[in-house]
Amino acid sequence: VKVRLLLEYAGEAFHGWQEQPNQTTVQGTLSEALTTLLTSLAKRNGVAAPEIPHIQGSGRTDAGVHARGQVASFTWPASIPLDVPRLFLSLNAITPRALSILKVEQADDDFDARFSPHLKCYCYRIIQRRAAEGLRYKRAWRVSWPLNLTTMIAAAKHFEGQHDFSSFRAADCSAETTIRTVLRSEIVRSAEDEICYFVYGTGFLKQMIRIMTGTLVDVGRGIRGPDDIPAIIEARDRTRAGLTAPPDGLTMEWVRYLDRQIF
Amino acid sequence: VKVRLLLEYAGEAFHGWQEQPNQTTVQGTLSEALTTLLTSLAKRNGVAAPEIPHIQGSGRTDAGVHARGQVASFTWPASIPLDVPRLFLSLNAITPRALSILKVEQADDDFDARFSPHLKCYCYRIIQRRAAEGLRYKRAWRVSWPLNLTTMIAAAKHFEGQHDFSSFRAADCSAETTIRTVLRSEIVRSAEDEICYFVYGTGFLKQMIRIMTGTLVDVGRGIRGPDDIPAIIEARDRTRAGLTAPPDGLTMEWVRYLDRQIF
Numbered sequence A, B: 001v002k003v004r005l006l007l008e009y010a011g012e013a014f015h016g017w018q019e020q021p022n023q024t025t026v027q028g029t030l031s032e033a034l035t036t037l038l039t040s041l042a043k044r045n046g047v048a049a050p051e052i053p054h055i056q057g058s059g060r061t062d063a064g065v066h067a068r069g070q071v072a073s074f075t076w077p078a079s080i081p082l083d084v085p086r087l088f089l090s091l092n093a094i095t096p097r098a099l100s101i102l103k104v105e106q107a108d109d110d111f112d113a114r115f116s117p118h119l120k121c122y123c124y125r126i127i128q129r130r131a132a133e134g135l136r137y138k139r140a141w142r143v144s145w146p147l148n149l150t151t152m153i154a155a156a157k158h159f160e161g162q163h164d165f166s167s168f169r170a171a172d173c174s175a176e177t178t179i180r181t182v183l184r185s186e187i188v189r190s191a192e193d194e195i196c197y198f199v200y201g202t203g204f205l206k207q208m209i210r211i212m213t214g215t216l217v218d219v220g221r222g223i224r225g226p227d228d229i230p231a232i233i234e235a236r237d238r239t240r241a242g243l244t245a246p247p248d249g250l251t252m253e254w255v256r257y258l259d260r261q262i263f
Helices: A026-045 A084-094 A149-157 A208-221 A226-235 B026-045 B084-094 B149-157 B208-221 B226-235
Strands: A002-009 A066-075 A099-107 A118-128 A141-143 A161-164 A179-191 A194-201 A250-257 B002-009 B066-075 B099-107 B118-128 B141-143 B161-164 B179-191 B194-201 B250-257
Touching: A002 A026, A002 A084, A026 A066, A026 A084, A026 A099, A084 A099, A118 A208, A149 A179, A149 A194, A149 A208, A149 A226, A179 A208, A194 A208, A208 A226, A208 A250, B002 B026, B002 B084, B026 B066, B026 B084, B026 B099, B084 B099, B118 B208, B149 B179, B149 B194, B149 B208, B149 B226, B179 B208, B194 B208, B208 B226, B208 B250
Parallel strands: A066 A250, A118 A141, B066 B250, B118 B141
Antiparallel strands: A002 A066, A002 A099, A118 A194, A118 A250, A161 A179, A179 A194, B002 B066, B002 B099, B118 B194, B118 B250, B161 B179, B179 B194
């Protein structure tokens, strides 16, 4: 039996998605919570403690990156009856408050949050003002340079389509192929002092959106032109793109699985 | 010369407004920053280091309570020329990122953020859902009981007007009079899973809004009726009201000074 989770989390409370020794991570926290629950359920049912299922996430968010709609999945052990409403309450009760399990559902056997084809939406939030972050502390990148929205909108459009994004990946990115498809890349003014950058795609390279954001801010500041973007993409050279924007501003907004009607 | 500050801060980063030994507070942080700046400016101007001005706030927010529009004021020492734009940049540069100095202005000599007559608006944010807080962690009170919005709206109305709010103040509240005027007391649905409680008044007792919120949630849960509120007010007895809602959900939204056109 497959179980699917819909998750919301505050990135500043975790060292990213992926389990790591001696670090609080989202995957590690969920894995620990499941271990506790399954061990106690196995005892109550008089069966041997099951192997702890491996939890897949739709994407491995970096340390400090937030999620409003991350999706995860795992295989529930056959030896223990699955009680979905109870699992929802138990997981929320034993995980930290910065991690919210919004939904728990039984999924099709062939569902896998990571490998089932899906579309993801990320949002990068930029505050443009001279004053410090205040209430948006750890939830946005505050820049004090004036930003030209028109040139940023034009620059963002150049990312749309299928490209080799080698210029926009972390040095330690281990992806086998660097070809990715960006379905939409859109700059929006979200408040008087705030800009949101929305990116939609089926998958992204490590730090890709943060490097794209850093490069778009260079355009907004006027130190690059919007039409420099195609040449930076073509160069396939990380040193040609801008700085990596801090993780604080990035949120995984939602995931849609393309072959089924879920969440 | 009087200086007025408009401040935004994330409550979880401070032990409240009021300066305290060995605690990071908003007033203490501003006072330290001013000391640093004035000492360095005095040296540069070849004058004796001035006395550190006392900083007044429009209200003393509790530990964990946020502000989107707190107002503060202090007297700038006569021996040092005041450069407003420079003071704005310097204060933002040397205070933590969770404290934002949104505006710095020269004010009338008789202006005092605390004692000049003003109207304040607070908002208390309640999440009503079974899942944990997630991205609203430390910024809202999450309750899992179903809440009846209609009875809460009716109950909130009873707080409007001039009353003795003895039933709604902290045990250690040292206010001389317990009479306060609530100009508006309003429950609003702000999202599918979120309720905001807006309170407008010229001043509040210690923890008054948090105790009013705790009592309104009792009404929403159905363990009190909306028409129990007048009797609780009349009793002038703290034990008759509900629990004190946690500070996390409360934000000082804005302050308007009634005798002048500012901010």
